[in-house]
Amino acid sequence: QQQVKQSPQSLIVQKGGISIINCAYENTAFDYFPWYQQFPGKGPALLIAIRPDVSEKKEGRFTISFNKSAKQFSLHIMDSQPGDSATYFCAAFTRLGGSNYKLTFGKGTLLTVNP
């Protein structure tokens, strides 16, 4: 089944702390894993993404760790800031054939960073 399971549903972190959001999948046809950040009333924005042949990708304070054998990946936000407070979605791409591909989303994590 094409599902991406995301946890936790909500997360509260103190300023300067590390925020960790986890995702797991079953479908081995997934071949690209982006994370999106969404602020209230806005569309999700692409934050960072990783291919399954890479175990880690870092962009600034954001790092994706990927464990292909366990079919798990996670987002780490270092030195979390109040401005990082948002909903975060993990996702997975699968190619359906030709130019047809689809993105499957986790249910989201509401992150609150307290000052």
Add this chain to the structure above:
Amino acid sequence: SQTIHQWPATLVQPVGSPLSLECTVEGTSNPNLYWYRQAAGRGLQLLFYSVGIGQISSEVPQNLSASRPQDRQFILSSKKLLLSDSGFYLCAWSTTAGGFYEQYFGPGTRLTVT
């Protein structure tokens, strides 16, 4: 650079009225286009996707329909709205330029059915 537009930004419609939401993409050609709905509670539900003009795939049977009359235009419609159609509607486009998948979302339309 690529830009995606959605309008209207907000809409309040009575039950039983028709609906038309529009999405346009600039700065790219032959994108894949998507309509999502996000109800309260954050989850993103894929409604329709299109790989080309006139080519529409539906993910969930419902009261809505989609059309793609032009390469960079995607329209979400309903003949008669239901209360359950309320939500945040997001259009997205994607490309595999450079061999990587990228999907980008529009600003969304907040629909309230009363």
